Structures are given as structure tokens and as C-alpha cells.
Amino acid sequence: MSLHTLDHYNPPPDEGLQLLYADDTLLLVDKPSGLLSVPGRGAGFDDCLIARAQRQYPEALIVHRLDMATSGILLLARGPVMQRVLSLQFASRAVRKTYTALVEGKLTGEGRSTLPLICDWPNRPRQIVDLRLGKRACTDWQALHYDAAKACSRVALQPHTGRTHQLRVHMQALGHPILGDGLYATAAGLAAAPRLMLHASRLQLPHPLSGELLDIHCPAPF
Template structure:
């Protein structure tokens, strides 16, 4: 969600940090759904994940972001030097991210989506598949199980690029929008869940100081 298009913002109550990992180099926290990763414009949008973290860890700096509606693992650097190092790891795509999602309809097996994405200017902040001018976007998916009664599928998603709303647009393009998606799901799929059912559930990367493999997990709350 673009910060410029929010008509109102009611962040979830601050119940303390859900800290998943901490050492001298980095922090990993579980961001709740409905909370901005970084502040928006104006005092009404000041409450956000980085502000809450900095009250306990003043040196913490943002490395990547999650959509406001998405929950799950957010990695933060402890200091500017480590922010640069971690940003390079993300830019070089050695950080492996896995998301859990619940989609409309029945999806089986696994697959790969490689559809370029670009801004849908008349309908900002929406993005769209743009085969002519879009930026390359690559998502792998794997179906986990199917709920026949609710007609929805639980899946794992691995984005190999980091385009805005990439998972949401790719799943819509596949014909299985994420439940509770206020931007891309049709009315029936939007009403099927009280929130966007998308959660950053696993993050794997080499430790920026030691090179040791880090594997941070955070099960989906849905």
C-alpha cells in the first residue's frame, strides 16, 4: 500500500517486540499485519515497525520492507555499516525468502511465474503485469494443501526478485488471488479473510560477519 494513498491508519496495538533473532550485527522481528515498516508522511503515520524497534535498539536500521498488510520476518541492521553489508546481500539475491499464503481456489503441484511487473498508473498504488515495459519478476510456488469446504489452497512462495506487490500480482495473474487482498482480490476472496493472508515465514542468509548459515523461521498465524 502506498503511503500516499492511505485514507486512515490504525496500527495494531504495541504489545512489545516479537524478537526472532538478535546478535551484535542484526535483528529479526515478526512484524504484525497492519503495521507500516517505515513511517509515512505526517504524525498520523509515525507509528511503524522501525520506530518500535528503535525504542529498544536505537541503532537499528531498516534493510528491507514488508507491505503494511503483510506479516512476518523483517530483518534490521545494527548500525550503518551493517546496513550497507546486509543491503548488498539482498541486492545480490543471496538472501532466500519464503512466504506462506492462502489463495482462492484449488492449486496443486508447484510452478514458476516469470511475468514482468510495472506500475498501474491510473490505479495507484496497484501494480500490473506489463509485458512491454515491466521489470522482470520471478516467483516460485508450491502447493501445500487444499481446504475443500472453503475452496482455498495453502501455498509456499519464493520470490527471487523484489518487485512491489510481486507475490500479490503474480498470484492474481495465476488465477488464485491471495485471500483478504484489498488491492487485487475480487470481492468474494477479499471477504474470505479478515486480513491479507500473506506472511514472511522463513529467511535464509549467510551471517554478514561470520558467513555461517542463518535460518530464521516464523510460522504463519493463520
């Protein structure tokens, strides 16, 4: 979520850095929902994941970001050299990310969405599908389970591009917006969850020094 839409910010309590993996080159941490990845603009938006991490690891630097409402695995570099190396891995698509989401309605099977996306500028930070002017976006999705009692489906999502709100807009365009999404859910879907039900649950990347595959899992808290 962009700070253009925020008139207040109530980050979750700081209960300590939730480390998933650490060595001399990188950190993998579990970011809670409701916490910014980096500081926001203006007063009152300083508390964020990187600030909390730097209290324990002063050399930690951000490599990528998660939306404030999204929880899960975030990769941090230990120092500027590793930040450049890891950023290049993201740019070359050497990093594979998997998200878990709860979406409205019954979704079955699997598929790929390649709908191009662009900012809905008068209504930013909303993004919209634009077949003529939109930028390329690609998401693989797989339905995992349908909860008939709650009328929602658990899905696995793998983005192959990194557009703003990509997973959220692609699921909305499929007719299955993510529960708790203040920008894209229906009124019922927004009321059905206390937060955005989107979690970065798996991250795979070659270690920047050894080349060995790191495969980090962080189960969704929902």
C-alpha cells in the first residue's frame, strides 16, 4: 500500500526480529503484516522492517520490498556489496518467490495470468489492467484448497515479474480478489478478514558466494 493512502500508521509491536536464516552475507526475515518494509514519507512513518533489523544488524540493507499489508519472507543484504549482488539476482530472475493467499470464492485448477498492469493514476496507488498501455506482468497460480464454510480458496502464487500490486490485481481480474484487500476486495471479502491475506511463504535463490540453493519456507499464519 502506498503512503498516499495513509492518514495514520499503527505498526505492530516490535517483538524482535523474526530470523529465518542468517549468515555473513544475507538475512532472511519474516515481516509481519502492517509493518512497512522501508521508512515512509513524512513524520510518523519511521518504524519499519529495515529500521528494526538495523538495530541488531547495523549493516543490513534492503534488497526488495513487500507491501505493508503483506507478511512473510523478506531478503536483506549485509553490506552494500552483497546488496548489489543480490539485487542483480532479482533483476536476472534468479530468485523464485512463492506466496500463499486466501481469495474470495471457489477457485480450482491452476493457470497463468499475463494481464499487463498500469497505475490508475487518478486513484493511485490502485493498479489496473490495461491491454494497450500496461506493462508486462506474469503470475502463475495454483488452487490448493476450498473452504466451503468460509467461501474462500487457498492458493499458491508465483510472480515472474515484480509489478506493483501484481498478485492482488491479477487475482481480482480472475474474479477472486484476496481477502482483506482494502483496494481490490469486494465489501464482503474485505469484511471477511482482519488483514490482507497474502503471505510470502517461500523464497529460493542461489547463495551469492557458494551458489548453493537456499530454499527458505515460512508458513502463512492464516
